[in-house]
Amino acid sequence: MIPYLNPALAVEERVKDLLARMTLEEKCDQLLQTTIGPDVNPNNVGDGGEFRPTIGSILSYFGGVHKRNEFQRHAVEETRLGIPIIWGMDVIHGWRTGFPVPLAQACTWNPETVEAGCRIAAKECSAEGIDWTFAPMVDIPNDPRWGRVMESFGEDPYASGVFARASVRGYQTADPSAPDAIAACLKHFAGYAASEGGRDYSYSDISARKLHEIYLPSFHAGVDEGALTLMSSFNDVTGTPAVVNRYLMTEILRNRWGFSGFVVSDWDSFRQLKAQGFSADPEKIAIRCLSAGNDMEMVSECFKLLPGLVRSGRLDAAIVDEAVRRVLRVKFRLGLFEHPYTEERPLEATALLPAFRETARKAAQQCAVLLKNENDLLPLNPDSIGSIALIGPVAADAAALVGNWRGNVDPATVPTLADVIGEYFPHSRIVTAPGCGFESAGDDGIDSAVEAAHKADIILVALGEEWNRSGENCSRSDIALPAVQRLLLRRLAALGKPIVLLVTAGRPILYPELEPCANAILHLWQGGHEAARACFDLLTGACNPSGRLAMTFPRSMGQIPIYYNEHRRARPDQGYYHDLEESPMYPFGYGLSYTRFTYSDLTLTNELVAGVKVTNSGERRGTETVFLYLSDPEAELTQPVRRLIAFRQLDLAPGESGIARFELDKMRDLAYTDPNGERIFEAGEFVLSAGGLTLHFDCR
Numbered sequence: 001m002i003p004y005l006n007p008a009l010a011v012e013e014r015v016k017d018l019l020a021r022m023t024l025e026e027k028c029d030q031l032l033q034t035t036i037g038p039d040v041n042p043n044n045v046g047d048g049g050e051f052r053p054t055i056g057s058i059l060s061y062f063g064g065v066h067k068r069n070e071f072q073r074h075a076v077e078e079t080r081l082g083i084p085i086i087w088g089m090d091v092i093h094g095w096r097t098g099f100p101v102p103l104a105q106a107c108t109w110n111p112e113t114v115e116a117g118c119r120i121a122a123k124e125c126s127a128e129g130i131d132w133t134f135a136p137m138v139d140i141p142n143d144p145r146w147g148r149v150m151e152s153f154g155e156d157p158y159a160s161g162v163f164a165r166a167s168v169r170g171y172q173t174a175d176p177s178a179p180d181a182i183a184a185c186l187k188h189f190a191g192y193a194a195s196e197g198g199r200d201y202s203y204s205d206i207s208a209r210k211l212h213e214i215y216l217p218s219f220h221a222g223v224d225e226g227a228l229t230l231m232s233s234f235n236d237v238t239g240t241p242a243v244v245n246r247y248l249m250t251e252i253l254r255n256r257w258g259f260s261g262f263v264v265s266d267w268d269s270f271r272q273l274k275a276q277g278f279s280a281d282p283e284k285i286a287i288r289c290l291s292a293g294n295d296m297e298m299v300s301e302c303f304k305l306l307p308g309l310v311r312s313g314r315l316d317a318a319i320v321d322e323a324v325r326r327v328l329r330v331k332f333r334l335g336l337f338e339h340p341y342t343e344e345r346p347l348e349a350t351a352l353l354p355a356f357r358e359t360a361r362k363a364a365q366q367c368a369v370l371l372k373n374e375n376d377l378l379p380l381n382p383d384s385i386g387s388i389a390l391i392g393p394v395a396a397d398a399a400a401l402v403g404n405w406r407g408n409v410d411p412a413t414v415p416t417l418a419d420v421i422g423e424y425f426p427h428s429r430i431v432t433a434p435g436c437g438f439e440s441a442g443d444d445g446i447d448s449a450v451e452a453a454h455k456a457d458i459i460l461v462a463l464g465e466e467w468n469r470s471g472e473n474c475s476r477s478d479i480a481l482p483a484v485q486r487l488l489l490r491r492l493a494a495l496g497k498p499i500v501l502l503v504t505a506g507r508p509i510l511y512p513e514l515e516p517c518a519n520a521i522l523h524l525w526q527g528g529h530e531a532a533r534a535c536f537d538l539l540t541g542a543c544n545p546s547g548r549l550a551m552t553f554p555r556s557m558g559q560i561p562i563y564y565n566e567h568r569r570a571r572p573d574q575g576y577y578h579d580l581e582e583s584p585m586y587p588f589g590y591g592l593s594y595t596r597f598t599y600s601d602l603t604l605t606n607e608l609v610a611g612v613k614v615t616n617s618g619e620r621r622g623t624e625t626v627f628l629y630l631s632d633p634e635a636e637l638t639q640p641v642r643r644l645i646a647f648r649q650l651d652l653a654p655g656e657s658g659i660a661r662f663e664l665d666k667m668r669d670l671a672y673t674d675p676n677g678e679r680i681f682e683a684g685e686f687v688l689s690a691g692g693l694t695l696h697f698d699c700r
């Protein structure tokens with residue numbers, strides 16, 4: 001057997017053998033990625049490229065399994081070496097079964113939930129011929145104007161790392177060569193979320209400290225978990241565009257972290273170097289992008305020049321070899337040589353299975369955040385409600401429940417709030433009306449909705465962002481809901497009935513104007529396929545809200561950027577905006593429950609095992625996320641006021657107590673990262689805090 005085709009041999013041996021057989025052209029073709037046919041992402045501008053059977057990868061291809069196999073057959077059976085093509089796709093929060101958007105998933109604070117969602121997405125998309133997802137996005141945003149906050153796991157670097165790991169496990173499993181495992185891609189490396197003013201694709205100025213303290217840890221965690229690929233980012237990192245940033249992709253990623261997979265560039269990012277003012281010369285771009293550490297060019301134009309550049313002596317062939325080695329390594333690890341084809345199975349056998357929908361429902365239940373519950377209005381008792389009005393543009397809109405980057409989720413298979421309300425209130429009179437459109441008055445008018453609602457015992461007002469208001473290239477200068485929706489809420493509130501406000505959004509929104517108009521508020525995010533049922537499960541108390549915010553909600557646009565782990569200031573009591581209350585509207589970690597949790601006995605042993613007792617002192621079973629924060633009051637490099645170092649969930653019956661235990665590690669948890677990325681431990685005083693309790697301790 002030819003060594004590279006022998007699965008019994010180690011991957012490195014197979015790579016070595018195959019590489020030695022390849023011509024320069026065959027090698028360089030492995031570094032090309034093209035797209036065929038229409039693209040799912042409207043921001044991926046440009047036509048489909050050229051197909052050649054020796055090409056490394058195809059992306060965003062939606063042609064079905066049969067077509068994939070046909071293309072693959074050309075590659076595997078009609079080329080000299082038969083190297084399979086790898087198919088990449090943006091599978092961001094589900095493929096056929098829609099899961100909550102990643103920011104919402106983070107609000108579950110449940111890594112198992114995140115992993116389970118990614119596992120199902122991998123099963124569904126691998127069954128349709130996708131080998132590789134461009135996810136998870138582990139950028140750390142602190143500006144909700146940026147539309148891509150919905151794709152992130154929120155503002156905390158540690159939490160983002162935990163969820164990055166969970167995603168990698170879900171997509172790749174312990175054995176990425178399993179037919180239903182796919183490769184993950186940590187993106188966008190690095191600092192993309194720092195785009196100035198939350199404007200997509202714009203300049204980002206990132207200090208070395210911030211790079212290492214905030215932007216890199218989540219990538220490091222994902223690499224440590226075994227992510228097979230990364231995507232370099234569009235942004236400019238303090239003058240050196242990320243896509244030509246050798247420090248990031250070679251010194252940190254490869255030399256320091258030991259990453260052995262490959263890096264793909266983002267869509268057209270090589271040619272964008274012209275607009276960024278780096279270079280318009282495709283040859284220079286090809287040399288610099290490859291040498292910096294990109295191995296594959298998405299929608300290739302510049303890497304087509306690689307063979308000529310090697311032949312003319314302008315590019316060292318060894319750099320090409322190294323990139324090819326990385327691409328082949330991933331293809332071998334994925335088992336593509338053993339199973340290049342996808343079995344053709346009916347969709348009913350692979351997609352939207354009842355168990356998948358059930359998992360999606362749990363995720364949607366866990367991600368919704370209860371922001372207000374005046375006088376315990378919730379949960380509702382359906383037996384005591386004679387009539388109920390469901391009003392708002394979200395009421396009968398499925399797409400708003402799913403959000404952007406929806407993969408192949410068909411909104412027609414997603415039940416809306418209006419579809420399922422009857423299941424929960426079988427004896428009540430139910431009226432529903434949109435009241436207005438998402439952005440404008442619409443045909444039905446606010447008056448008729450108010451008229452319909454005025455006889456109801458309770459009004460559910462379902463407002464939110466239209467599905468594509470958040471996402472790539474969806475920056476907004478104002479994150480308030482559109483004026484017409486705010487007006488609708490005010491008009492309904494004037495009726496003086498109890499109001500429950502339900503909000504779908506892919507980002508934090510402004511609540512100050514909405515909050516006084518509602519007695520209870522449930523921020524549903526974009527919860528996916530079963531968001532509607534999950535919403536009513538929560539409203540009726542079939543389950544108890546446990547979502548907690550993974551991103552701070554500001555009071556006003558002027559407070560942005562706002563995030564919980566800000567660094568200390570020179571005058572802690574002064575310098576605030578004179579025209580605004582200092583606190584955020586809803587802080588990081590905020591979220592109510594139908595029960596109460598009391599914290600006591602925060603302790604720490606000499607072996608650095610922390611513990612805190614949590615008691616469910618209310619009347620319902622509930623899940624509490626225990627957040628453990630660290631403060632370091634004195635250090636050579638100033639520290640954040642506090643930073644999250646661990647979290648755990650406790651599920652407690654009424655009256656029950658549990659202890660959240662945390663095994664801390666001096667270098668991992670008490671040390672800080674300096675501008676070179678080194679961990680520095682300074683002996684001295686530290687403060688732990690959890691649930692309002694604090695514990696001062698000394699560590700040497």
Ligand code: NOJ
Pocket residue numbers: 041044060090134187266267472
């Ligand atoms: C551009 C986006 O920035 C990236 O996240 C995505 O994976 C690619 N387009 C491919 O669609």
